[in-house]
Amino acid sequence: xxxxxxxxTIIVTVFAITLLTGCNAQDxxxxxxxxxxxxEVQEETQIxxxxxxxxxxxxxxxxxxxxxxxxxxxxxDVKNAVEAQYVKVKKCKKCHLKxxxxxxxxxxxxxxxxxxxxxxxxxxxxxxxxxxxDYTADADCLRCHTTGYGKPGGFVSLEKTPGLIxxxxxxxxxxxxxxxxxxxxxxxxxxxxxxxxVGFVVLKGTSAEKECLVCHGDDNPFNEKIDPKYKWDxxxxxKNAHQYxxxxxxx
Numbered sequence: 001x002x003x004x005x006x007x008x009t010i011i012v013t014v015f016a017i018t019l020l021t022g023c024n025a026q027d028x029x030x031x032x033x034x035x036x037x038x039x040e041v042q043e044e045t046q047i048x049x050x051x052x053x054x055x056x057x058x059x060x061x062x063x064x065x066x067x068x069x070x071x072x073x074x075x076x077d078v079k080n081a082v083e084a085q086y087v088k089v090k091k092c093k094k095c096h097l098k099x100x101x102x103x104x105x106x107x108x109x110x111x112x113x114x115x116x117x118x119x120x121x122x123x124x125x126x127x128x129x130x131x132x133x134d135y136t137a138d139a140d141c142l143r144c145h146t147t148g149y150g151k152p153g154g155f156v157s158l159e160k161t162p163g164l165i166x167x168x169x170x171x172x173x174x175x176x177x178x179x180x181x182x183x184x185x186x187x188x189x190x191x192x193x194x195x196x197x198v199g200f201v202v203l204k205g206t207s208a209e210k211e212c213l214v215c216h217g218d219d220n221p222f223n224e225k226i227d228p229k230y231k232w233d234x235x236x237x238x239k240n241a242h243q244y245x246x247x248x249x250x251x
Contacts, residue, residue, distance in 0.1 A: 085177025086148050089168040092176070095183065096169075103169070103242035111145040112136070112165035127221040144215035147171040172211055172241070174201040188249045209234045 093100040103109055114120055115138070121131035135141045136158055139150075147168040148154020153175060155164040170176050178198035182190050196202060203211060216232060224231035 085153050085175060086164060086170050087176040087180050088147075088163045088170075089166075090163075091180060092169045095187075098245045099169075099242045102245075106240050106242060108167035108171075108241060111167050115141050115145055123222070123227075126226050129221060144220075148175060151175070153177070167215075172201065172203060174199045176200075190251055192251050208238070212237060 089100065089103075115135040117132050117134045124131040129135075142149040142155065144167070146155035146166065147164045147170050149156075155161045158165065176199075179195040179200040182194050182198065186194075192200070192202060201211065212234065213232075216237065220230075222230050
């Protein structure tokens with residue numbers, strides 16, 4: 001009987017050890033499976049990633065004006081806008097300091113100020129102009145109180161082109177973009193004919209008076225009917241532009 005109990009005990013022990021060993025083996029397999037799945041996921045991810053392909057950008061050519069498709073008047077307007085560059089009075093001042101200082105004392109150098117409300121109120125009342133109105137954006141006034149208004153490269157507005165307010169040199173002598181280059185390049189030797197060929201206006205005799213009458217003609221509200229002091233006298237009015245000084249070099 002003791003022998004049988006011992007045999008039974010041994011059998012039960014062996015069975016128990018076998019059972020525990022099998023369970024441990026299964027647990028280890030379960031622990032290994034996530035690692036295997038993770039590897040598979042990584043492999044799939046690597047496969048799905050595609051190399052970046054750079055698409056070459058199309059080169060664009062500069063815009064040109066094709067005369068066959070663009071009307072002649074448009075081509076002409078663009079050409080004029082490029083050529084007609086106003087250089088402003090500060091550019092003229094560099095070589096014509098005496099003229100600049102003389103001009104600075106004239107009403108021409110302050111003409112834009114007169115368009116502001118409240119300025120020269122009494123004179124405006126006499127001329128039948130509202131003294132409290134702001135005329136700084138009035139087209140009828142801007143053509144004679146600014147430089148180059150309504151022309152390519154000229155005054156547009158106080159916000160966009162503040163450097164072209166008042167009646168500056170180029171208002172009477174024409175836009176200086178081209179003739180200024182000739183003056184700079186051939187300072188001592190340039191000829192007046194070279195300048196007039198590219199737009200410089202020489203103010204002499206009747207042609208000079210015609211240039212003045214563009215703004216001082218019959219449509220000017222400040223005329224001798226309002227006040228005798230406005231009577232047109234070309235010789236006297238010319239002094240109001242600037243004093244004339246002989247040039248250093250003969251041109």
